Amino acid sequence: MPNSDDELRKLKAVLEVSSGQEWQQTIRLLLRLIGEDPNREGLKRTPLRVAHSLQFLTSGYKQDPAKILNRCFKVKQDEMVIVKDIDVFSLCEHHLLPFIGKCHVAYMPKDRIIGLSKIPRLIDVFARRLQVQERLTTQIAEAINTHLQPLGVACVIEAHHLCMTMRGVQKQNAKAITSSMLGVFRSSDKTRSEFLTLIRSNLT
Numbered sequence: 001m002p003n004s005d006d007e008l009r010k011l012k013a014v015l016e017v018s019s020g021q022e023w024q025q026t027i028r029l030l031l032r033l034i035g036e037d038p039n040r041e042g043l044k045r046t047p048l049r050v051a052h053s054l055q056f057l058t059s060g061y062k063q064d065p066a067k068i069l070n071r072c073f074k075v076k077q078d079e080m081v082i083v084k085d086i087d088v089f090s091l092c093e094h095h096l097l098p099f100i101g102k103c104h105v106a107y108m109p110k111d112r113i114i115g116l117s118k119i120p121r122l123i124d125v126f127a128r129r130l131q132v133q134e135r136l137t138t139q140i141a142e143a144i145n146t147h148l149q150p151l152g153v154a155c156v157i158e159a160h161h162l163c164m165t166m167r168g169v170q171k172q173n174a175k176a177i178t179s180s181m182l183g184v185f186r187s188s189d190k191t192r193s194e195f196l197t198l199i200r201s202n203l204t
Protein backbone atom coordinates (compact mmCIF):
# COMPACT_ATOMS: atom_id res chain seq x y z
CA MET A 1 0.00 0.00 0.00
CA PRO A 2 1.14 3.56 -0.68
CA ASN A 3 0.87 4.67 2.98
CA SER A 4 3.05 3.31 5.75
CA ASP A 5 1.03 1.78 8.60
CA ASP A 6 2.59 4.23 11.00
CA GLU A 7 1.51 7.33 9.11
CA LEU A 8 -1.95 5.87 8.62
CA ARG A 9 -2.30 5.40 12.41
CA LYS A 10 -1.19 8.98 13.08
CA LEU A 11 -3.58 10.45 10.50
CA LYS A 12 -6.48 8.44 11.85
CA ALA A 13 -5.70 9.55 15.41
CA VAL A 14 -5.70 13.22 14.36
CA LEU A 15 -9.01 12.81 12.54
CA GLU A 16 -10.49 10.51 15.22
CA VAL A 17 -11.66 8.18 12.51
CA SER A 18 -13.04 4.88 13.72
CA SER A 19 -11.85 1.67 12.16
CA GLY A 20 -13.88 0.50 9.19
CA GLN A 21 -15.24 4.03 8.65
CA GLU A 22 -12.02 5.57 7.29
CA TRP A 23 -13.15 6.06 3.71
CA GLN A 24 -16.63 7.34 4.39
CA GLN A 25 -15.63 9.66 7.25
CA THR A 26 -12.74 11.10 5.27
CA ILE A 27 -15.03 11.86 2.33
CA ARG A 28 -17.63 13.39 4.67
CA LEU A 29 -14.86 15.63 6.03
CA LEU A 30 -13.87 16.52 2.47
CA LEU A 31 -17.48 17.52 1.70
CA ARG A 32 -17.48 19.73 4.82
CA LEU A 33 -14.18 21.34 3.76
CA ILE A 34 -15.69 22.10 0.36
CA GLY A 35 -18.47 23.93 2.22
CA GLU A 36 -21.18 21.35 1.65
CA ASP A 37 -23.59 19.62 3.99
CA PRO A 38 -22.91 15.88 3.82
CA ASN A 39 -26.36 15.23 5.34
CA ARG A 40 -28.37 16.81 2.55
CA GLU A 41 -30.38 14.39 0.47
CA GLY A 42 -28.23 14.40 -2.67
CA LEU A 43 -25.00 13.83 -0.76
CA LYS A 44 -26.13 11.18 1.72
CA ARG A 45 -24.73 8.24 -0.19
CA THR A 46 -21.89 10.19 -1.81
CA PRO A 47 -19.20 9.11 0.71
CA LEU A 48 -20.02 5.45 0.02
CA ARG A 49 -20.09 5.95 -3.75
CA VAL A 50 -16.84 7.94 -3.80
CA ALA A 51 -15.20 5.31 -1.61
CA HIS A 52 -16.19 2.50 -3.98
CA SER A 53 -15.22 4.52 -7.03
CA LEU A 54 -11.78 5.48 -5.64
CA GLN A 55 -11.12 1.93 -4.49
CA PHE A 56 -11.87 0.67 -8.00
CA LEU A 57 -9.80 3.38 -9.70
CA THR A 58 -6.80 2.48 -7.54
CA SER A 59 -7.29 -1.30 -7.51
CA GLY A 60 -4.11 -1.74 -9.57
CA TYR A 61 -1.99 -1.60 -6.41
CA LYS A 62 -3.33 -5.02 -5.49
CA GLN A 63 -2.66 -6.56 -8.90
CA ASP A 64 0.53 -8.20 -10.02
CA PRO A 65 1.58 -7.73 -13.67
CA ALA A 66 3.45 -11.05 -13.51
CA LYS A 67 0.15 -12.91 -13.07
CA ILE A 68 -1.08 -11.48 -16.38
CA LEU A 69 2.14 -11.91 -18.32
CA ASN A 70 3.33 -15.30 -17.16
CA ARG A 71 0.94 -17.19 -19.44
CA CYS A 72 2.83 -16.86 -22.68
CA PHE A 73 3.15 -19.11 -25.71
CA LYS A 74 6.38 -20.33 -27.26
CA VAL A 75 6.37 -19.56 -30.97
CA LYS A 76 8.73 -18.80 -33.79
CA GLN A 77 7.53 -15.32 -34.58
CA ASP A 78 9.76 -12.45 -35.42
CA GLU A 79 7.29 -9.92 -36.76
CA MET A 80 6.16 -6.92 -34.78
CA VAL A 81 3.00 -7.33 -32.66
CA ILE A 82 1.00 -4.12 -32.22
CA VAL A 83 -2.09 -3.38 -30.16
CA LYS A 84 -3.17 0.19 -30.71
CA ASP A 85 -5.86 2.67 -29.64
CA ILE A 86 -6.36 1.04 -26.25
CA ASP A 87 -8.41 3.29 -23.97
CA VAL A 88 -6.52 4.49 -20.91
CA PHE A 89 -8.07 6.03 -17.82
CA SER A 90 -5.85 6.99 -14.92
CA LEU A 91 -5.60 9.47 -12.05
CA CYS A 92 -2.83 12.06 -11.95
CA GLU A 93 -0.98 11.83 -8.68
CA HIS A 94 -0.60 15.61 -8.35
CA HIS A 95 -4.30 16.54 -8.40
CA LEU A 96 -6.18 13.21 -8.19
CA LEU A 97 -7.93 14.20 -11.41
CA PRO A 98 -8.34 11.86 -14.37
CA PHE A 99 -6.21 11.74 -17.44
CA ILE A 100 -7.80 9.99 -20.39
CA GLY A 101 -6.40 8.86 -23.68
CA LYS A 102 -5.09 6.13 -25.95
CA CYS A 103 -2.23 3.74 -25.52
CA HIS A 104 -0.33 1.98 -28.31
CA VAL A 105 1.89 -0.96 -27.49
CA ALA A 106 4.19 -3.01 -29.69
CA TYR A 107 6.78 -5.67 -29.14
CA MET A 108 9.16 -7.65 -31.28
CA PRO A 109 9.00 -11.23 -30.01
CA LYS A 110 12.11 -13.35 -29.56
CA ASP A 111 10.59 -16.72 -28.77
CA ARG A 112 7.33 -16.04 -26.91
CA ILE A 113 4.12 -14.10 -27.34
CA ILE A 114 1.20 -13.32 -25.04
CA GLY A 115 -2.53 -13.29 -25.79
CA LEU A 116 -3.49 -9.91 -27.27
CA SER A 117 -6.13 -9.34 -24.58
CA LYS A 118 -3.39 -9.41 -21.92
CA ILE A 119 -2.03 -6.04 -23.05
CA PRO A 120 -5.11 -3.95 -22.17
CA ARG A 121 -5.30 -5.82 -18.85
CA LEU A 122 -1.66 -5.02 -18.14
CA ILE A 123 -2.29 -1.34 -18.91
CA ASP A 124 -5.14 -1.29 -16.37
CA VAL A 125 -2.90 -2.75 -13.64
CA PHE A 126 -0.68 0.34 -13.86
CA ALA A 127 -3.36 2.87 -14.89
CA ARG A 128 -5.48 2.04 -11.83
CA ARG A 129 -2.94 3.64 -9.55
CA LEU A 130 -2.00 7.26 -8.90
CA GLN A 131 0.22 8.07 -11.84
CA VAL A 132 2.16 10.50 -13.93
CA GLN A 133 1.82 9.72 -17.62
CA GLU A 134 5.59 9.33 -18.12
CA ARG A 135 5.89 6.65 -15.44
CA LEU A 136 2.77 4.82 -16.64
CA THR A 137 4.30 4.59 -20.13
CA THR A 138 7.61 3.28 -18.82
CA GLN A 139 6.03 0.76 -16.44
CA ILE A 140 3.97 -0.82 -19.23
CA ALA A 141 7.01 -1.15 -21.52
CA GLU A 142 9.27 -2.46 -18.76
CA ALA A 143 6.77 -5.05 -17.54
CA ILE A 144 6.54 -6.54 -21.05
CA ASN A 145 10.30 -6.37 -21.41
CA THR A 146 10.90 -8.16 -18.10
CA HIS A 147 8.32 -10.92 -18.47
CA LEU A 148 8.45 -11.66 -22.20
CA GLN A 149 12.08 -10.78 -22.85
CA PRO A 150 11.37 -9.75 -26.44
CA LEU A 151 13.82 -8.09 -28.82
CA GLY A 152 12.16 -4.77 -28.08
CA VAL A 153 9.09 -3.00 -26.70
CA ALA A 154 7.43 0.30 -27.58
CA CYS A 155 4.71 2.10 -25.68
CA VAL A 156 3.15 5.45 -26.64
CA ILE A 157 0.39 7.18 -24.66
CA GLU A 158 -1.50 10.27 -25.79
CA ALA A 159 -3.76 11.74 -23.13
CA HIS A 160 -5.82 14.74 -22.04
CA HIS A 161 -5.29 15.73 -18.43
CA LEU A 162 -8.31 17.17 -16.64
CA CYS A 163 -5.94 19.02 -14.31
CA MET A 164 -4.84 20.95 -17.41
CA THR A 165 -8.22 21.36 -19.10
CA MET A 166 -10.54 22.03 -16.11
CA ARG A 167 -8.10 24.12 -14.08
CA GLY A 168 -4.59 25.51 -14.41
CA VAL A 169 -3.83 26.52 -17.98
CA GLN A 170 -7.36 25.52 -19.18
CA LYS A 171 -6.20 24.50 -22.60
CA GLN A 172 -9.04 22.28 -23.79
CA ASN A 173 -7.22 20.45 -26.53
CA ALA A 174 -3.72 20.14 -25.13
CA LYS A 175 -2.59 16.54 -25.34
CA ALA A 176 0.45 15.06 -23.67
CA ILE A 177 2.36 12.41 -25.62
CA THR A 178 4.85 10.13 -23.90
CA SER A 179 6.82 7.22 -25.24
CA SER A 180 9.07 4.49 -24.02
CA MET A 181 11.22 2.60 -26.53
CA LEU A 182 13.30 -0.39 -25.50
CA GLY A 183 15.61 -2.77 -27.39
CA VAL A 184 15.24 -2.70 -31.19
CA PHE A 185 12.66 0.10 -30.98
CA ARG A 186 15.40 2.24 -29.48
CA SER A 187 18.37 1.00 -31.50
CA SER A 188 16.76 0.72 -34.95
CA ASP A 189 15.34 3.82 -36.65
CA LYS A 190 13.62 1.54 -39.18
CA THR A 191 11.73 -0.50 -36.53
CA ARG A 192 10.74 2.60 -34.59
CA SER A 193 9.45 4.43 -37.65
CA GLU A 194 7.55 1.33 -38.81
CA PHE A 195 5.81 1.28 -35.42
CA LEU A 196 5.06 5.02 -35.51
CA THR A 197 3.68 4.74 -39.06
CA LEU A 198 1.46 1.77 -38.12
CA ILE A 199 -0.07 3.48 -35.08
CA ARG A 200 -0.97 6.46 -37.24
CA SER A 201 -2.44 4.37 -40.03
CA ASN A 202 -6.14 3.54 -40.16
CA LEU A 203 -5.56 0.21 -41.86
CA THR A 204 -4.10 -1.66 -38.92
Ligand SMILES: [Zn+2]
Residues within 6 Å of the ligand: 092, 093, 094, 095, 096, 097, 161, 163, 164
Ligand atom coordinates in the same frame (compact mmCIF):
# COMPACT_ATOMS: atom_id res chain seq x y z
ZN1 LIG B 1 -2.44 16.79 -12.50
